[in-house]
Amino acid sequence: MTIIYILASVSFIFGLKMLSHPASARKGNLIAAAGMTLAIFGTIFLYRNEAGEKLHNYGWIFSGIILGSIVGTLVAKKVKMTAMPEMVSMFNGMGGACAALISMIEYGHYSHLLETDTLLAVSDYRMTILIIVLGLIIGSVSFAGSMIAWGKLNGTVGDFSFKGQSIINILFLIAILCMGAYIISNPTHPFMIYVLFALALLYGIMFTMPIGGADMPVVISLLNSFTGVAAAIGGFLYDNKVMLTGGILVGAAGTLLTVLMCKAMNRSLLNVLIGSFGGGNSAVSNGNSSAGGTIKEISLSDAATVMAYANKVIIVPGYGLAVAQAQHVCHELEKQLEERGVEVKYAIHPVAGRMPGHMNVLLAEADVSYDKLAEMDEANEELKNTDVALILGANDVVNPAAKTDPSSPIYGMPIIDVEQAKTVIVNKRSMKPGYAGIENELFFRPKTSMLFGDAKKVLQELVTEIKNV
Amino acid sequence: MSEFLTFVSTHQQMFYIVILMIFVGVEVIGRVPSVLHTPLMSGANAIHGVVIIGAIIVMGKAEPGNTVALILGFIAVFLGTLNVVGGFVVTDRMLEMFKSKKKN
Numbered sequence: 001m002t003i004i005y006i007l008a009s010v011s012f013i014f015g016l017k018m019l020s021h022p023a024s025a026r027k028g029n030l031i032a033a034a035g036m037t038l039a040i041f042g043t044i045f046l047y048r049n050e051a052g053e054k055l056h057n058y059g060w061i062f063s064g065i066i067l068g069s070i071v072g073t074l075v076a077k078k079v080k081m082t083a084m085p086e087m088v089s090m091f092n093g094m095g096g097a098c099a100a101l102i103s104m105i106e107y108g109h110y111s112h113l114l115e116t117d118t119l120l121a122v123s124d125y126r127m128t129i130l131i132i133v134l135g136l137i138i139g140s141v142s143f144a145g146s147m148i149a150w151g152k153l154n155g156t157v158g159d160f161s162f163k164g165q166s167i168i169n170i171l172f173l174i175a176i177l178c179m180g181a182y183i184i185s186n187p188t189h190p191f192m193i194y195v196l197f198a199l200a201l202l203y204g205i206m207f208t209m210p211i212g213g214a215d216m217p218v219v220i221s222l223l224n225s226f227t228g229v230a231a232a233i234g235g236f237l238y239d240n241k242v243m244l245t246g247g248i249l250v251g252a253a254g255t256l257l258t259v260l261m262c263k264a265m266n267r268s269l270l271n272v273l274i275g276s277f278g279g280g281n282s283a284v285s286n287g288n289s290s291a292g293g294t295i296k297e298i299s300l301s302d303a304a305t306v307m308a309y310a311n312k313v314i315i316v317p318g319y320g321l322a323v324a325q326a327q328h329v330c331h332e333l334e335k336q337l338e339e340r341g342v343e344v345k346y347a348i349h350p351v352a353g354r355m356p357g358h359m360n361v362l363l364a365e366a367d368v369s370y371d372k373l374a375e376m377d378e379a380n381e382e383l384k385n386t387d388v389a390l391i392l393g394a395n396d397v398v399n400p401a402a403k404t405d406p407s408s409p410i411y412g413m414p415i416i417d418v419e420q421a422k423t424v425i426v427n428k429r430s431m432k433p434g435y436a437g438i439e440n441e442l443f444f445r446p447k448t449s450m451l452f453g454d455a456k457k458v459l460q461e462l463v464t465e466i467k468n469v
Numbered sequence: 470m471s472e473f474l475t476f477v478s479t480h481q482q483m484f485y486i487v488i489l490m491i492f493v494g495v496e497v498i499g500r501v502p503s504v505l506h507t508p509l510m511s512g513a514n515a516i517h518g519v520v521i522i523g524a525i526i527v528m529g530k531a532e533p534g535n536t537v538a539l540i541l542g543f544i545a546v547f548l549g550t551l552n553v554v555g556g557f558v559v560t561d562r563m564l565e566m567f568k569s570k571k572k573n
Contacts, residue, residue: 012516016497019512019560020505026564029512033557036518040553043522047529055529057539064528064543068550075551076558087559088511095517095552101545102523105531105538127476221510227517234523236483246519248487252494253513257506260498350506361507361563 004042009245011035016253022370039242040065080325085358086153089220092227093146099230100139100197103132106237107183107193115188128237129187133180135233136193137200142226144204149220152208165210172203217351218261225254261351298449300458303425304465310387312343314379316416317359318352320393320428324455327366330392333459334368336466345372347379347389347416349397380417389421393428393455399440424448427458508563515556521549 011031018028047055055061072091079087110125110132151157179196183189211219232247234240298306307313315334321327334344346368352359360373374382383389391398394416402413418424424447442448451458477484498509524545531538 013493013497015516016494016509016512019509020498022505025505025508026561029508029515029557029560029564032512032516033561036516036553036557039519039522040525043525044529047526055526057528057531057533057542060539060543061525061528061546064524064546065550068547069554071547072551072554073558076555076562079559084507084511084559084563087555088507088514091518091552091555091559092514094548094555095514095520098520098524098545098549098552101541101548102520102527105527105541105545108538126472224510224514224517227520228513231517231520231523232487234520236480238523238526239480239483240522240526241483241486243519243522244483244486245490246516248490249494249497250513250517252491253498254510256495256498257510257513261506358507360505 001042001046001048004038004046005240005242008035008039008042008242011038012246012249016249083154084361085217085220086150089146089150089153089216089223092220092224093143093150095227096139096142096146096223096230098139099227099234100136100143100200102234102237103136103139104193104197107132107136107187111187111189111193125187126184129184131233131236133183133193133196135230135237136197137176137180138226138233139230140197140200141204141207142223142230144201145208145219145223145226148205148208149216149223153216157209165206169203169206172199172206176200176203218258221254221258221261225251225258228252228254295443296446296449298425298451300451300461301465303449303451304462305469306423306425307337307342307388307390307462308340308466308469310342312345312382312386313337313388313390314345314347314374314383314386314418314421316347316349316352316379316389316391316394316398316418317363318349318392318394318397319358320395320455322358322362322393324393324457326392326454326456326459327362327368329456329459329463330363331366331368333463333466334372336463340466345374345379345382347376347383347418348373349376349394349416352394352397376414376416380420383417383420386421387423389418389424391418391424391426391428392459395428395440398442400442400445401440404441418442419445419447422447425451427451427453427455429454508560511556511560511563515553515560518549518553518556521546521553524549 012035015028015032015035018024018031021028044055044058044061076087076091107129110129114125148157176196176199179192179199183192183196186192208219228247228250230247232244232251235242235244235247315330317327317330321330337344346359346363348359363373364370396402396413398416398418400415400417400419402415403417419442424442424445426443426448428443428450430452443450524542527538528542528546531542533539
């Protein structure tokens with residue numbers, strides 16, 4: 001049993017380590033999965049409690065596992081590539097809910113124990129209750145938050161914020177903490193734990209609700225590390241080392257990942273946490289007033305000609321590309337241009353799309369070769385001698401306001417500086433502002449020409465046009 | 470406070486693990502290229518599915534007569550599995566694409 005747990009823990013560490021190198025990533029994932037399987041079956045068959053008894057209720061356990069595996073595999077296999085971020089969020093929520101449920105059952109167990117057996121001193125169990133309460137709070141916040149994040153990425157839940165929301169959120173948090181403290185000092189009211197559960201769920205919702213879509217990746221990563229901590233708390237509860245290792249590992253890694261993402265967007269974690277950004281109304285009106293002027297449209301054939309005779313084209317993909325599922329056509333365009341001797345590269349902003357790395361995953365699906373993808377700094381260097389920058393459904397990551405307008409909510413975020421290129425062609429569905437809800441001055445610049453339409457359709461037509469040039 | 474101190478000393482090992490794991494977690498992630506952020510997040514997401522072990526233990530300990538615990542435990546096991554299996558499959562699907570591209 002111990003050996004199995006050690007093996008599993010090591011496999012998690014190696015798995016994560018290998019996941020951070022492109023070449024070994026897949027193997028790393030499989031290793032972690034194998035470790036997990038080992039740990040699960042080890043627990044089922046070898047677990048003994050203090051009295052040396054085996055577990056029972058095998059029927060329930062196995063039916064839960066089998067049902068979960070089937071549903072999990074089906075859902076994960078069926079989901080479209082563009083919906084991956086939502087999926088991660090949803091599975092994360094499941095983990096959080098699982099942790100919360102464990103805490104609820106254990107609380108019921110202990111509170112029953114303390115009530116019936118007066119010989120037990122409450123103080124001996126205080127730490128255990130504290131752990132249970134913490135597990136419940138973190139688990140349910142993570143669950144509710146993930147569900148909202150899932151809905152938001154899905155488009156089913158809109159942004160919702162009101163004045164003073166951050167104050168109310170803080171009040172909520174205080175209420176939850178007081179409630180938790182009360183339960184810890186009086187652990188014999190089984191009913192209270194449900195109230196706490198409800199409160200924590202509400203807080204999770206309130207916490208995620210006002211956060212704008214551009215921040216969703218950060219939030220998901222944060223909730224991910226929350227669930228990790230919840231799992232680790234479970235490890236404390238059962239003196240279970242593999243849960244502790246896995247949980248803390250994810251907690252630490254997830255927190256670091258969150259900070260890395262925040263840095264990429266130049267926002268502080270606190271700022272995201274209090275939820276003051278919101279992509280709210282004030283931001284939109286701010287942007288509107290600063291941008292203006294006329295936009296220039298370009299016809300398909302013109303765009304095709306410009307690109308076909310360019311020496312170097314840099315494509316800046318964004319969420320629009322993902323929505324339109326245009327990655328294959330995009331690759332097609334790249335091949336067409338290369339046949340004509342045009343050098344094509346992709347500039348990937350770290351937060352383009354809805355998750356860091358979203359664009360890489362997407363383009364990888366379309367077999368775009370690895371060395372064509374340039375990270376932001378590299379791309380900005382190359383843009384200086386680029387003829388055409390083609391922006392596909394990206395907006396905020398190329399918005400010059402991040403550099404010039406201190407009142408803009410994205411001020412200070414590093415951007416892909418497409419204006420260094422000789423010509424900029426922007427493909428968008430409409431003039432609507434991007435995910436952060438702010439206008440983009442870039443579209444009004446003299447160098448920029450707009451090519452309206454769905455990314456996939458436009459690209460297909462571009463490919464045909466280029467063939468004819 | 471004294472309760473806390475006794476807790477720490479009885480669970481020393483656990484605290485060592487916590488501290489070491491924090492460093493390992495930070496160390497392992499520190500040098501990841503941003504290309505792999507999404508798969509990494511997804512992989513980490515699958516790994517914290519270890520909560521399922523807690524769910525299994527809860528379930529296995531519940532007295533057969535305790536319906537509430539059984540039902541909640543069943544849901545917990547189900548959700549935990551969903552987290553583990555779904556997480557790994559999604560990660561694998563993402564990484565599959567990196568692989569197929571490597572061959573070209």
